[in-house]
Amino acid sequence: MKFHAKMLDVLYMREFQAIAATLAKLAKECVMLVAQEQMHLIVNEEHCSTSSPLVWVSIASKDYFPEYQMTPARPEHDLIVLVMSAMHLSRALAVLRSGSSSSVHSCKLELKQIQFPCISVIASVVSPNSSEPREVVHDVPVTVVPPSDWSSYMLPKVPNTQIVLGVPSLRLLRSLIDKLKNISPSFIFHGSTAGELNLVAESEMATITTRFSRLLLHKPDQGQSGAGAETESEIRCSVDTRKASAFFNALQLPNEEIMIGIDSERCICLQLDIRSNVVLHSILPAVCAEI
Amino acid sequence: MKCTLEGGNARVIAKAIQSLSKIGKELFIEADVHGLTMRSINPTQSAVASISFSRSMFDTFNLPPSGDCFCKIAMKPCLGVFRNMKQVEYCELSIVDNKSKLQVNLRCKLETTKQALIAIVDELNITASVSTDQSPNSIHGDHKLFMEISNSFNSSEEELTLEATPDSLSAKNYIEGARVNDKFMRSQLKLKHSEFEHYQVTEGSVVTFCIKEFRAFLLFAEALNAAMTLEFDDAGSPFIVKIKKHQDIECLLILSTLAPEDVSFSEDYRPRDITVCNTPNASQKRKSSTPGPEIQQKRRLAEDTTLSELDTSLFQFRDRRTEVPTEPASVQPARMLADGDTMDLVDEEAEEEAMLLAVSDAMEASQIPRPSSTEVCFYNTEDAPPTLLPEDNNEEDESIPQSPDRERGLRVRTIFSRCFQNTYVPREPSPNSQMYAPNSDTED
Numbered sequence: 001m002k003f004h005a006k007m008l009d010v011l012y013m014r015e016f017q018a019i020a021a022t023l024a025k026l027a028k029e030c031v032m033l034v035a036q037e038q039m040h041l042i043v044n045e046e047h048c049s050t051s052s053p054l055v056w057v058s059i060a061s062k063d064y065f066p067e068y069q070m071t072p073a074r075p076e077h078d079l080i081v082l083v084m085s086a087m088h089l090s091r092a093l094a095v096l097r098s099g100s101s102s103s104v105h106s107c108k109l110e111l112k113q114i115q116f117p118c119i120s121v122i123a124s125v126v127s128p129n130s131s132e133p134r135e136v137v138h139d140v141p142v143t144v145v146p147p148s149d150w151s152s153y154m155l156p157k158v159p160n161t162q163i164v165l166g167v168p169s170l171r172l173l174r175s176l177i178d179k180l181k182n183i184s185p186s187f188i189f190h191g192s193t194a195g196e197l198n199l200v201a202e203s204e205m206a207t208i209t210t211r212f213s214r215l216l217l218h219k220p221d222q223g224q225s226g227a228g229a230e231t232e233s234e235i236r237c238s239v240d241t242r243k244a245s246a247f248f249n250a251l252q253l254p255n256e257e258i259m260i261g262i263d264s265e266r267c268i269c270l271q272l273d274i275r276s277n278v279v280l281h282s283i284l285p286a287v288c289a290e291i
Numbered sequence: 292m293k294c295t296l297e298g299g300n301a302r303v304i305a306k307a308i309q310s311l312s313k314i315g316k317e318l319f320i321e322a323d324v325h326g327l328t329m330r331s332i333n334p335t336q337s338a339v340a341s342i343s344f345s346r347s348m349f350d351t352f353n354l355p356p357s358g359d360c361f362c363k364i365a366m367k368p369c370l371g372v373f374r375n376m377k378q379v380e381y382c383e384l385s386i387v388d389n390k391s392k393l394q395v396n397l398r399c400k401l402e403t404t405k406q407a408l409i410a411i412v413d414e415l416n417i418t419a420s421v422s423t424d425q426s427p428n429s430i431h432g433d434h435k436l437f438m439e440i441s442n443s444f445n446s447s448e449e450e451l452t453l454e455a456t457p458d459s460l461s462a463k464n465y466i467e468g469a470r471v472n473d474k475f476m477r478s479q480l481k482l483k484h485s486e487f488e489h490y491q492v493t494e495g496s497v498v499t500f501c502i503k504e505f506r507a508f509l510l511f512a513e514a515l516n517a518a519m520t521l522e523f524d525d526a527g528s529p530f531i532v533k534i535k536k537h538q539d540i541e542c543l544l545i546l547s548t549l550a551p552e553d554v555s556f557s558e559d560y561r562p563r564d565i566t567v568c569n570t571p572n573a574s575q576k577r578k579s580s581t582p583g584p585e586i587q588q589k590r591r592l593a594e595d596t597t598l599s600e601l602d603t604s605l606f607q608f609r610d611r612r613t614e615v616p617t618e619p620a621s622v623q624p625a626r627m628l629a630d631g632d633t634m635d636l637v638d639e640e641a642e643e644e645a646m647l648l649a650v651s652d653a654m655e656a657s658q659i660p661r662p663s664s665t666e667v668c669f670y671n672t673e674d675a676p677p678t679l680l681p682e683d684n685n686e687e688d689e690s691i692p693q694s695p696d697r698e699r700g701l702r703v704r705t706i707f708s709r710c711f712q713n714t715y716v717p718r719e720p721s722p723n724s725q726m727y728a729p730n731s732d733t734e735d
Contacts, residue, residue, distance in 0.1 A: 088476040091445065116473045127439055130486040136443055137479040 001035050001144070003080055003111035006067035013107050015274060016064060017096040018252045019057050021278075024090035025239050026052045031153050032119075032142075034070050034080040037061055040155050043086065050188075052250075053284050056156055060277030073147075080111070081145035081153050084119065092121040092138035105133050117142050158281060161261030163191045163235045164219035167212060170256050170272075174248040176210055181245045183208060187286050191262045192234040193217060201241075218259060220224075235262045239284040241278035244268075247282050254270035292322045293385035294352045294358045300344075301382035301397070303540070304329075305373035306514040307342045312366045313507035314340050319417055320393070323359035326352070327384075330417050331366070337547040339419050339502040342511070345539045360386065362411040372397075372407040386411070421529045421545050426522035428455055428496060431489035434512040436482075441506055443480045450549070451502040453523075456495040459483050459620055466499060466549070488518065496525040499549035508532055508544045515540065526545055526551040 007013050021031050023043045033040040042056040061068040072080055096104055105124040113119050118139040126133045145153055167173055180187065180201040190198040197212040253274055261269035265286055272280040296304065307329055311318060315331035322328075326348070330341040346352050354360070372395050386656040390411065397405040440462050444451065454461040462480045484490040512519050515536050522531040534542040559626040 031498070032506040085474070085476075092476065092478075095443070114477075118477075130482075132483055132485060134483075135479075137477075137481070139477040139479075141474055141476060148415075 001111065002069065002071040003109070004067070004069045005039075005061070005065040005109045007064055007107045008066055008105075009064075009237045010104060012064045013104055015253070015278070016059075016094040016107075017090075018254070019059075019274070019278075019280070020090040020093045021097075021252040022250050023055065023057070024086040025252070026055055026115075026246065027086055029146075030084055030086040030089060032082045032084065033153070033155060034082070035078060036070055038195070039064075042153070042155065044156075050179075051240065051246050053243040053247050053282050054156060055247065055250075055280065055282040057274075057280045058155075063275070063277050068234075074150040077147060078079040079150070081150055082111075082117075082119070082142040083145060083153075084142040088138075089119075092119075092140050095123045095125060095136050110204050111142075112139070114139065117144050118204065138171075156281070156283065158271075159263050159267055159269050159283065161263045163193060163217070163233075164189050164259055164261040164269075164271075165195065165197050165212075166216040166218055166257055167197065167216075168257050170251070170258050171247075173258070174251070177241075177245050177248050180208060181241045185241055186238045187241055187244060188236055188238045189260065189262055189268055190234055190236045191234055191260070193220065194232045197260065206259050210274070219261070232266060235264045237262050237265055237268050237286050238288070239268050240287050243284050247284070253280070292353065293383070294322070294327065295350045295383045296348060297350060298376075298380045298382070300348045300486065301379050303348075303515070304344065307344075307511055307542075308366075308369050308373050310507050310511035310514075311340055311342065312370050313510070314338060316366050317363055317412065318366050318369055319361065319363050319415060321361045321416060322352075322354060323571055325353070332417050333504060338544065339417055340504065340508060340542070340544045341417075342542045343540065345541075348539050355386075360390075361414050361416045362386065362390070362393060363413055363415045364409050364411055364450070368407070368409045372405075378403070390414075419545050421531075421672050423522070423531050423533070423543060423545070424542065426531060427494070428492045428524065429489070429520060429522045430455070430460065430487050430492070431520045432487040433518045433520060434509065434516070436486060437509055438513060440480055440482070441502065441509055444478055444502065448502055450499050451505065452497060452499040453521075454495070455492045456652045457484075457492050460487075460490075460492075465664050472546075489520075490616060496523065498523050498526055498528075498530055500530045500546040504544065504546060505532065508534070508542070511542065523548070568644045578731045615709065623633070 007016065017250075019041065023041060027045040029043075029045075030241075031042040031044070033042065037060065039059045039061055040056060043050045043052065043060075044054050044056075044286060050251065093107075098108055098193075103126050105126060106121070107124070108122040110120045110122070112118055118141045119138060121138045123136045124133045125136055146163065168216065176199065177187070180290040183206070184201040184203045188198075188200040188202070192198075195213065195215045195217050197215055199210045199212075201208045247270065251272070253272065255272055255274055257273070257275070259271040263269065267286055268284040270282040270284065274280060308318065311329060311331040312346070315333050317331065317341050319330040319332075320327065324346075324664045326343060328341055328343040330339065332339045372708040377556070378401075380399050380400060383394075383396040383398075385396075386392070387394045387408075392693040393409045393411055395405075395407045395409065395421040397407075399405065415521040441451075443462070444464050448464050450464065450465045452466050454463065454467070462482070463478065465477045468618055485494075509519070512534050515534065517534050517536045517540075520533040520535075522533065523529075528548060530548050532542075532546070534540070
């Protein structure tokens with residue numbers, strides 16, 4: 001079983017670090033699925049009592065990692081499944097964030113066995129004080145999951161939503177949810193095909209509705225003309241405030257646009273396109289809106 | 292003793308006090324012909340720091356007729372006094388009230404004057420019988436470099452291991468070959484010798500020391516914008532950090548390092564190297580034990596001649612430690628105790644103190660599979676100054692009788708200390724140990 005990957009681009013390294021930091025804020029453990037062409041990082045703490053939603057990130061390996069080699073344990077397998085602490089990974093990658101003070105030349109990820117299996121994050125950094133690159137090595141301990149247990153660690157599927165709207169200002173949404181989380185234990189997302197999203201928080205004393213209008217409708221397709229465009233349908237779903245708030249507060253990425261998909265009364269599906277082949281998904285399950 | 296400084300230098304002294312406060316709970320001040328020296332020792336006696344200010348830093352400097360003076364004061368009031376130094380234009384330090392109080396007068400902008408009286412606990416001084424001039428390995432570099440090294444490691448890390456070879460330096464938070472918890476993330480920073488201004492390592496060595504005191508000292512180096520020199524030998528020998536600025540300020544930090552046989556997370560310290568000796572007013576003994584004051588640094592390091600004459604309870608404790616040399620005392624419990632339980636060392640009764648320490652010590656022992664150092668907590672108890680309360684600046688000299696020490700308990704704890712530890716502490720041979728015979732087990 002071998003895994004070896006190398007990053008050379010500063011921008012990609014910073015994004016990878018931001019992804020790891022986001023996951024570290026959400027949960028304690030992170031599952032890494034290493035496939036031939038893709039790498040997935042999954043955080044799933046729904047079964048725990050913590051209020052973190054299911055979040056996963058899919059990264060196309062050829063973009064981030066110019067060098068990417070993966071050899072599974074047996075030829076018939078196509079994955080390596082590793083479980084590690086999200087905090088460790090985030091700390092190991094923290095050096096990639098240094099930015100202005102020092103520049104990172106490269107970052108290597110390698111699956112190694114020292115006393116225990118670990119992912120070695122080896123970063124080559126040039127600091128302003130010195131002219132030569134320095135090596136910073138962090139060994140993140142991992143647990144290798146045998147194929148017999150893979151069923152519990154598989155990649156979640158993006159649920160089938162009836163409507164997907166693109167909200168251009170993530171920061172606004174985040175501060176909004178932050179302020180509304182004390183009002184009510186659940187939010188209701190109403191999405192309409194007219195390109196409107198309403199966020200409703202109800203309590204005994206007040207009902208607060210925030211309307212986002214003129215949003216881009218990704219699904220159903222706007223290209224379809226005819227009778228379908230005339231009827232405005234509204235889909236709604238209520239979700240838990242704490243999970244929504246935890247998700248938005250954890251995001252460390254600089255992206256501003258987020259796509260919200262609503263599956264009527266089942267779940268809210270959030271999708272953040274970090275770049276063309278790097279996507280962050282999250283599912284907020286529906287709750288019964290009781291007051 | 293009376294000395295005055297102007298604002299900028301007073302700020303430097305304040306920064307020095309802030310750094311020393313991170314190391315120990317008490318400040319030892321010594322004033323002599325060459326200037327003012329401030330020292331501090333950490334609770335487990337594994338680190339001693341001293342910062343010397345030469346006479347040229349002071350506007351006026353008056354010594355008492357005896358020629359020098361020593362005093363020991365609690366750190367907490369000092370921190371409070373030297374907290375906001377931005378407005379200070381002039382600072383005056385003097386010993387008043389028949390050597391029982393240190394008076395600090397701060398003249399600030401807008402005609403404000405702050406005056407503080409800090410009670411002097413007693414006249415102790417620290418000497419370290421460690422020679423600081425002959426170390427085979429020495430590394431000199433700017434503080435920024437060491438700051439980067441320190442920042443690569445999490446602030447919750449306790450120890451730093453430096454592996455020095457003639458070509459490169461590797462800073463790690465683990466010891467090669469030591470078995471650690473499976474969930475422990477190892478970090479390593481490799482530096483080439485060209486990154487340092489001066490790099491001299493005669494032969495490879497691995498030293499491990501506590502990073503907390505190192506960071507405190509680094510803080511002061513950063514405040515001074517000065518370069519630091521690390522001098523060390525090999526595992527078990529003292530690790531020395533020096534800072535020098537303009538011939539005016541010289542700082543020295545002596546850290547004890549992990550002995551070669553020990554695993555990480557437990558540190559063996561060498562109490563024999565560092566002694567705390569009583570210097571009564573009239574006694575001239577200390578002066579005779581120091582060699583002539585040729586070099587500033589040597590002057591601070593008295594020979595260990597004072598060991599024999601003292602029979603205070605401190606040294607009883609020390610002898611007991613030498614009886615069990617295979618018991619590495621853990622720095623960790625003492626540190627926790629120092630932070631939480633022993634904070635108001637003087638305010639609490641000594642009995643209560645011992646109880647708290649015993650409780651936390653038992654908890655510590657049950658949680659973590661390391662040898663716990665029970666001796667250390669009792670050291671703190673014995674050292675508790677019974678009479679004066681330094682925080683109460685303006686009180687009369689009340690003598691509050693100290694509750695009787697549980698000296699008998701001390702022996703019991705030492706005998707049964709192994710009961711508090713895990714039955715099996717796995718140890719792998721460290722790279723420093725020599726293998727005298729290869730493993731002859733054919734199955735292995």
